[in-house]
Amino acid sequence: MKPLKIFFIIFTIMVLVPRVAFAMHIMEGFLPIKWCITWDLIAFPFVVMGILSIKKLVNTNPKIKMLLGLTGAFAFVLSALKLPSVTGSCSHPTGVGLGAVLFGPWVMSVLGMIVLIFQALLLAHGGITTLGANTFSMAVVGPLVSYLVYKGIKKAGGPLWLSVFLAAALGDLLTYVTTSLQLALAFPSNPGGFMTSFVKFMGIFAVTQVPLAIGEGLLTVVVINLLSAYNEEALVALSVVSKEVCCEEYEE
Amino acid sequence: MLIDNYAYTNKLINVHPGEKLLFSLTSMAVGFVPNIYVDLVIILMMGVVLVWKAGIPTKVYLKVLVLPLSFLLPSIFVLMINVVSTESQALWGFSVFHVRVGVTAASIKVAGLLFLRAMALISCLFFLSLTTPMIDLIMVLEKLKVPFIILELMQLVYHFLFVFMEMTYRIYISQSSRLGYITPKAGINSLGRLVTSLFIKTYQDSESLYVALEARGYDGELRVLNKNIPVSKSNLFCILSTELLLLLVALVTQGGMR
Numbered sequence: 001m002k003p004l005k006i007f008f009i010i011f012t013i014m015v016l017v018p019r020v021a022f023a024m025h026i027m028e029g030f031l032p033i034k035w036c037i038t039w040d041l042i043a044f045p046f047v048v049m050g051i052l053s054i055k056k057l058v059n060t061n062p063k064i065k066m067l068l069g070l071t072g073a074f075a076f077v078l079s080a081l082k083l084p085s086v087t088g089s090c091s092h093p094t095g096v097g098l099g100a101v102l103f104g105p106w107v108m109s110v111l112g113m114i115v116l117i118f119q120a121l122l123l124a125h126g127g128i129t130t131l132g133a134n135t136f137s138m139a140v141v142g143p144l145v146s147y148l149v150y151k152g153i154k155k156a157g158g159p160l161w162l163s164v165f166l167a168a169a170l171g172d173l174l175t176y177v178t179t180s181l182q183l184a185l186a187f188p189s190n191p192g193g194f195m196t197s198f199v200k201f202m203g204i205f206a207v208t209q210v211p212l213a214i215g216e217g218l219l220t221v222v223v224i225n226l227l228s229a230y231n232e233e234a235l236v237a238l239s240v241v242s243k244e245v246c247c248e249e250y251e252e
Numbered sequence: 253m254l255i256d257n258y259a260y261t262n263k264l265i266n267v268h269p270g271e272k273l274l275f276s277l278t279s280m281a282v283g284f285v286p287n288i289y290v291d292l293v294i295i296l297m298m299g300v301v302l303v304w305k306a307g308i309p310t311k312v313y314l315k316v317l318v319l320p321l322s323f324l325l326p327s328i329f330v331l332m333i334n335v336v337s338t339e340s341q342a343l344w345g346f347s348v349f350h351v352r353v354g355v356t357a358a359s360i361k362v363a364g365l366l367f368l369r370a371m372a373l374i375s376c377l378f379f380l381s382l383t384t385p386m387i388d389l390i391m392v393l394e395k396l397k398v399p400f401i402i403l404e405l406m407q408l409v410y411h412f413l414f415v416f417m418e419m420t421y422r423i424y425i426s427q428s429s430r431l432g433y434i435t436p437k438a439g440i441n442s443l444g445r446l447v448t449s450l451f452i453k454t455y456q457d458s459e460s461l462y463v464a465l466e467a468r469g470y471d472g473e474l475r476v477l478n479k480n481i482p483v484s485k486s487n488l489f490c491i492l493s494t495e496l497l498l499l500l501v502a503l504v505t506q507g508g509m510r
Contacts, residue, residue, distance in 0.1 A: 027324050029373030030366065033284040051399055058401070062472055065401075066458040066465075069408020074454045076409065077416040078447065098447075114406055118413065121381040121389075122253050124319045128377060129280060187362070189334045196334075204330060215440065222444025227451060 028127020040132030050110035097168025100143035112139020137178035146171030169217030263307040269388035276380035291372035298375035
């Protein structure tokens with residue numbers, strides 16, 4: 001290859017890397033209407049499950065409603081922070097793993113959707129027509145994966161830091177995989193079809209998002225450690241939300 | 253937050269929020285028609301309505317409109333680049349690991365169409381968010397029978413978001429003034445501490461909020477007074493005729509770039 005071309009490719013990557021990191025929200029108007037409706041329908045039952053489980057929680061302890069509302073605000077603020085990453089680029093932590101570990105996956109589907117609505121309206125990240133797709137990737141798949149990974153490693157007797165780290169990192173990664181899947185389904189590349197397009201999106205995400213997922217994993221470990229070190233009370237109170245999780249942390 | 257400020261100070265604040273929601277959503281629906289002229293008309297129309305009717309300064313609106321570009325342009329760029337089988341197909345290309353990658357005329361068309369549609373829908377979104385305060389929107393959603401628990405949570409999120417933003421900003425400033433973000437490793441540690449204190453604040457505030465509400469006779473539901481704005485029939489007529497005109501543009505121009 002000519003040096004000019006190599007330079008151009010490096011330049012392109014440098015331009016893209018810090019930006020695409022943000023692009024895990026699918027923009028308003030980016031998906032064709034067919035896929036907007038499809039993802040709305042797919043995300044819908046999970047949100048209903050979330051509403052039912054929140055109602056149940058609130059019935060057992062009315063304080064939970066305040067806590068959940070404020071946690072939503074917390075998640076919004078978290079998403080506006082910059083996460084220092086290994087490559088030096090920046091992205092925002094999603095808080096998906098943290099929320100799923102603390103509150104369980106169903107609650108996160110509703111909270112995540114609300115945060116996504118606010119991000120669309122107040123910050124113009126994501127959008128109303130792509131709300132279903134974004135909810136599915138960030139508020140359904142991410143938390144579910146995080147929660148299952150966390151539980152699985154706990155059950156296998158792994159240390160707390162490892163389970164939290166992997167839960168947050170894998171939850172992040174699977175969110176990106178879902179987003180690439182959604183984009184590839186909506187935009188199959190013209191020669192090559194769905195698979196080529198999926199590989200293309202995944203390739204970009206692999207370069208940019210793996211370091212970020214590791215960053216988010218580390219951050220979540222730091223947060224859980226600090227939390228269990230100096231605010232036992234809060235974690236015990238949270239145990240109403242997801243019993244086993246916090247009791248285990250409390251013991252450690 | 254720039255957008256939120258204008259939601260309360262624009263000139264359309266006393267228009268029924270349902271009408272604004274209807275206008276924004278129907279324009280979005282029309283925006284899905286694959287026709288570049290319709291998209292261009294929507295972008296222009298929203299700009300004109302926001303600047304003239306809502307009184308948003310042109311400079312501010314342009315600034316807001318640039319916000320999504322940093323997300324949109326890279327995504328469009330990625331879509332434009334495809335694997336090409338033959339040399340002749342590509343207008344411009346390069347090889348990665350013996351796979352020929354390039355830009356074709358077809359992919360530029362797809363990307364251009366998509367860019368305009370996204371911008372059209374984004375300007376509809378901006379119309380909604382720049383003219384309608386969140387509280388009004390929640391009121392409309394209540395009329396639309398969205399589950400009450402979601403609306404309550406939305407109110408709480410909206411209220412505390414600003415409190416937490418302020419706090420985060422302050423902690424961040426004081427941390428960075430003490431070189432808390434000088435290396436990635438220190439950064440992770442500092443950010444972890446920031447998130448932790450934010451979370452503890454979240455927990456404590458939720459406790460005191462509950463106590464405060466209980467003291468004022470809280471019985472499990474947060475009720476707020478709704479504004480009483482009448483629905484204007486002439487506005488509804490204007491909205492519907494605008495959307496019909498847009499559809500007419502789509503019919504006359506027959507898909508534009510397609």
